Amino acid sequence: GVTLPNGLSLRTDRETRASITEAVNALEAGLMVAPIPWKLEAGWVDLTHADLKGIASAVAAHVQAGFAAERTVQAQIEAATDLSAFDVSAAFAAALSA
Template sequence: MSNIDLSQLITPETKQARRRAETFAKLADLRWKRETGGISLEGGMRVNTSRESQAQIAASVQSIEAGLLTEPVDWKLETGWVELTADQILTIAQAVADHVQRCFATERRVAAHMESLGGDLLDVDVAKAFDDAYEVLMRAG
């Protein structure tokens, strides 16, 4: 039988630090889900924003700029097949880039706010904080 007091290994401070780390991880996971969860554009177009789709959109923009892609361009949105002009692809690319950047900026703002709080952060509604900060950034343009 060991004489080690396990209660001394898991201190209240250790528990608090673990809970804080879990809340920050929850925030990062939420940002990733929102970033890659798609966006809706005017006209009811729903655009996939997975990392793969982000890369494909960026490659299409490069192809347009290099003159390698001619219009109309067949594209599959979440809402179905469409033919897009080069300008529409550039508009989609801008909207996706704005969305992705807004998601990272939102995570950063919420994380900074959480960092300033004491305690274990159990009372922080991460989803609400993210949504509120995202909306503020969206209105700011």
């Protein structure tokens, strides 16, 4: 998941990403009207179109950063000659923060 600068915490699983995308698309097509009630783990919030677009952007950036870090770590694993000392968690954290 990801925590936004305003403190909202969101899951970033496929189902949540699809729901966010669906809501943004529905607003843009005029099928829904903001504010949109949205249920988070911490409770309900009302989101504007701008809120949802910002959330979609932040979630997409978070997911892409995770994939990029995973790809980096995979390359490190494949290049390693001795995996006994390789710390996957530390390598992923380093790649994610890079």
